[in-house]
Amino acid sequence: DSGVTQTPKHLITATGQRVTLRCSPRSGDLSVYWYQQSLDQGLQFLIQYYNGEERAKGNILERFSAQQFPDLHSELNLSSLELGDSALYFCASSPDGGDPYEQYFGPGTRLTVT
Amino acid sequence: AQTVTQSQPEMSVQEAETVTLSCTYDTSESDYYLFWYKQPPSRQMILVIRQEAYKQQNATENRFSVNFQKAAKSFSLKISDSQLGDAAMYFCAYKIVRFGAGTRLTVKP
Numbered sequence: 001d002s003g004v005t006q007t008p009k010h011l012i013t014a015t016g017q018r019v020t021l022r023c024s025p026r027s028g029d030l031s032v033y034w035y036q037q038s039l040d041q042g043l044q045f046l047i048q049y050y051n052g053e054e055r056a057k058g059n060i061l062e063r064f065s066a067q068q069f070p071d072l073h074s075e076l077n078l079s080s081l082e083l084g085d086s087a088l089y090f091c092a093s094s095p096d097g098g099d100p101y102e103q104y105f106g107p108g109t110r111l112t113v114t
Numbered sequence: 115a116q117t118v119t120q121s122q123p124e125m126s127v128q129e130a131e132t133v134t135l136s137c138t139y140d141t142s143e144s145d146y147y148l149f150w151y152k153q154p155p156s157r158q159m160i161l162v163i164r165q166e167a168y169k170q171q172n173a174t175e176n177r178f179s180v181n182f183q184k185a186a187k188s189f190s191l192k193i194s195d196s197q198l199g200d201a202a203m204y205f206c207a208y209k210i211v212r213f214g215a216g217t218r219l220t221v222k223p
Binding site: 033040041042043044045056058088090092099100101102103105107108 | 118146147149157158159160161164166205207209210211212213214215216
């Protein structure tokens with residue numbers, strides 16, 4: 001158990017809908033990262049938040065947005081969902097905001113768009 | 115832009131043997147971390163080993179070691195005495211923001 005929690009574990013929704021994925025980082029970690037893993041592919045870095053502020057941005061679509069709250073949990077919002085958004089979404093956390101020496105992954109949320 | 119290439123989509127090894135997974139990357143930076151992650155069928159991402167670019171000594175974690183060639187931008191993973199539990203997808207990562215496409219490792223009993 002990495003100490004990073006993600007909810008829900010599974011999510012099935014229809015095209016055009018909006019969903020919110022939630023992540024609670026490991027106790028004491030200030031950075032949260034979001035990744036997308038499509039079927040049998042590598043992880044695509046989406047975005048990083050550090051202590052409530054956006055720190056780095058990867059290949060995140062405009063239909064996607066994220067935020068980190070004062071209690072350091074983070075939410076990833078996906079809107080106008082398309083079939084191609086079906087993927088495993090990982091959250092990870094690390095203690096600080098720089099290049100992480102260590103990073104802890106959550107179990108992921110599997111999103112299925114039908 | 116930094117890229118990470120894993121040229122072996124699939125690899126197979128006999129139990130107790132040694133296997134090497136390849137990874138190359140491209141960057142203009144001089145200081146960075148490189149990682150190997152394991153993803154078993156449970157899909158959980160598990161850190162296997164990390165290498166700091168400014169350290170010339172290759173990292174080692176039990177049966178796992180790396181061959182880090184900074185000038186060649188190469189970062190291969192060697193698994194010694196392979197075990198059935200090593201069967202998984204292995205991902206090479208540059209600074210955790212760029213991942214390779216992965217290598218699926220099969221371990222034959």
